[in-house]
Amino acid sequence: MTGTAMSAAQLLGRFLMALLFIRGGYFKLIDMDHVVPMLSGRGLPMPGITYYFVVAIELLGGLALFAGFQTRAVALALAVYCVLTAVIAHWVPGNEAQLVNYFKNLCMAGGFLQLYVLGGGAWSLDAKLKR
Numbered sequence: 585m586t587g588t589a590m591s592a593a594q595l596l597g598r599f600l601m602a603l604l605f606i607r608g609g610y611f612k613l614i615d616m617d618h619v620v621p622m623l624s625g626r627g628l629p630m631p632g633i634t635y636y637f638v639v640a641i642e643l644l645g646g647l648a649l650f651a652g653f654q655t656r657a658v659a660l661a662l663a664v665y666c667v668l669t670a671v672i673a674h675w676v677p678g679n680e681a682q683l684v685n686y687f688k689n690l691c692m693a694g695g696f697l698q699l700y701v702l703g704g705g706a707w708s709l710d711a712k713l714k715r
Contacts, residue, residue, distance in 0.1 A: 587706065594705030595652075601695060602650035605662065609643025626672055641665050649699075652708020659699035666693035 585593075612619045616635060623631035623638070641661060648658045670689035676682035704710045 591706040595707045598649055598652060598704060601692065602646040605642045605646030606650065609639050609646055613639050613643060628672070652704030652710050655704030655708060655710050656700050659696040663693040663696035663700065666690070666696065
């Protein structure tokens with residue numbers, strides 16, 4: 585694989601992984617009245633404060649990931665977030681739709697661990713700031 589093809593694939597991979605979080609964070613941001621009770625229903629402490637954490641990690645983490653800014657740190661944070669949300673929100677034995685989301689989140693955590701190891705690639709803010 586050429587350097588250009590690898591850089592393009594890394595950018596596309598970051599973009600595709602970031603889309604879910606940017607979209608999710610945005611819709612949580614504009615629908616606080618629905619999200620806070622949902623967080624409370626999951627037994628999370630201080631759902632009002634947890635809401636802001638969730639929005640920040642999804643929206644800001646997604647944007648940072650797309651840009652390739654602090655890719656390793658963001659990827660590690662999102663990997664942990666994916667595992668936590670898999671266990672807290674999607675582990676519902678007997679509910680096939682939730683189990684699909686459970687394994688999807690674990691799969692994404694694996695992808696984020698790859699980004700943690702490999703970094704954002706040549707077409708990232710990390711690479712530009714390093715030069």
